[in-house]
Amino acid sequence: xxxxxxxxxxxxxxxxxxxxxxxxxxxxxxxxxxxxxxxxxxxxxxxxxxxxxxxxxxxxxxxxxxxxxxxxxxxxxxxxxxxxxxxxxxxxxxx
Amino acid sequence: xxxxxxxxxxxxxxxxxxxxxxxxxxxxxxxxxxxxxxxxxxxxxxxxxxxxxxxxxxxxxxxxxxxxxxxxxxxxxxxxxxxxxxxxxxxxxxx
DNA sequence: GTAAAGTAGTTTATTTTATAAACCAAAAAA
DNA sequence: TTTTTTGGTTTATAAAATAAACTACTTTAC
Numbered sequence: 001x002x003x004x005x006x007x008x009x010x011x012x013x014x015x016x017x018x019x020x021x022x023x024x025x026x027x028x029x030x031x032x033x034x035x036x037x038x039x040x041x042x043x044x045x046x047x048x049x050x051x052x053x054x055x056x057x058x059x060x061x062x063x064x065x066x067x068x069x070x071x072x073x074x075x076x077x078x079x080x081x082x083x084x085x086x087x088x089x090x091x092x093x094x095x
Numbered sequence: 096x097x098x099x100x101x102x103x104x105x106x107x108x109x110x111x112x113x114x115x116x117x118x119x120x121x122x123x124x125x126x127x128x129x130x131x132x133x134x135x136x137x138x139x140x141x142x143x144x145x146x147x148x149x150x151x152x153x154x155x156x157x158x159x160x161x162x163x164x165x166x167x168x169x170x171x172x173x174x175x176x177x178x179x180x181x182x183x184x185x186x187x188x189x190x
Numbered sequence: 191g192t193a194a195a196g197t198a199g200t201t202t203a204t205t206t207t208a209t210a211a212a213c214c215a216a217a218a219a220a
Numbered sequence: 221t222t223t224t225t226t227g228g229t230t231t232a233t234a235a236a237a238t239a240a241a242c243t244a245c246t247t248t249a250c
Contacts, residue, residue, distance in 0.1 A: 001130050002114070005107045011208075012100045019097070019186045029227070035096050042209055044229060060228095065217065067227055085187045091114045092180045106237075124198070137238055139200055155199095160246065162198055196247070207236070212229105219224070 003087035006080060008053050013038050013046045018081050021056060021073035029069040047071060055080055098182035101175060103148050108133050108141045113176050116151060116168035124164040142166060150175055 009015055016036040020027055027035075033043050047069075050056045055077030059070045073081075104110055111131040115122055122130075128138050142164075145151045150172030154165045168176075 002111050002132075007107075007207090010105070010107065012102075012105065013208085015186050016097050033227095037097075039210065040228060041211075041230080044227095045208080048229095067216085069228075088183065088187065091110050092183065102236090108237085128198095134239070135197095135199055136201080136240075139198095140237085143200095162245080164199075192250090194247105194249080197245085199243085199245105201240105201242075203238100203240075205236100205238075207234100209232100209234075211232075213231090214229075215227090217224100217226075220222090 001090070003090045005087050005091075006084050008049065008055070009080060009084040011046070013042060014050055015084075017043075017046065017050060017071070018055065018073065018077065021071060022078060022081055026070055026072045028071070032071065050077070053080075096185070098185045100182050100186075101179050103144065103150070104175060104179040106141070108137060109145055110179075112138075112141065112145060112166070113150065113168065113172065116166060117173060117176055121165055121167045123166070127166065145172070148175075 009018060013036060016038075017032055020032055020035055029040075029043065029047075032038075032047075033040060036043070038046075047056070047058060051058045053076075054074060057072045057074055059072070061068055061070070104113060108131060111133075112127055115127055115130055124135075124138065124142070127133075127142075128135060131138070133141075142151070142153060146153045148171075149169060152167045152169055154167070156163055156165065
């Protein structure tokens with residue numbers, strides 16, 4: 001009856017991150033932080049989890065002298081997100 | 096940008112319970128347990144939380160000699176569910 | 191009739207997760 | 221040159237989900 005909800009995506013902050021990345025192609029730490037309203041610590045932890053799952057890639061570099069962490073969604077991430085949305089529909093209907 | 100996800104509803108099992116009750120009007124413990132696949136212990140705890148939040152009402156009675164716990168969604172529960180679904184859309188788009 | 195197994199749950203303990211607090215390093219500003 | 225700001229990470233704490241253990245009663249099998 002109900003499809004399983006991928007627990008890695010069924011988290012407010014991680015879902016927000018994925019939602020941003022699925023339409024933005026790439027986004028940096030600060031941008032994601034502002035859009036989601038998350039604390040830096042929490043965001044750092046959750047980005048790591050998404051990265052370790054292979055759902056996003058994280059590139060650390062510099063913009064001038066300022067460190068800059070850029071995130072991108074992977075193919076695996078895109079399909080995990082899509083499956084999650086499908087699963088959700090078994091709970092909330094077509095809306 | 097993103098709407099807040101009511102943490103009481105943003106839980107796989109509790110969301111499943113609410114999803115059942117929003118279309119079934121009333122359902123008993125055993126039925127919900129089978130539909131969701133939850134363990135009895137987990138279901139008991141989560142039903143309590145929904146009940147304490149005023150999202151469902153729980154009526155304990157007997158069917159013959161066998162105890163029977165019947166759940167119903169409340170008005171408050173219906174609107175919380177609807178708001179949750181609206182909030183979700185800010186993350187997943189129209190789908 | 192009584193021992194064993196099943197039904198319908200609750201309570202408590204454990205694990206996992208999310209979040210917050212504390213911290214670090216470098217750069218810019220005062 | 222001390223202070224503040226930016227851009228984070230690491231570690232500790234709080235909250236949540238889940239599982240395990242238990243209770244109470246009923247039915248079935250001997």
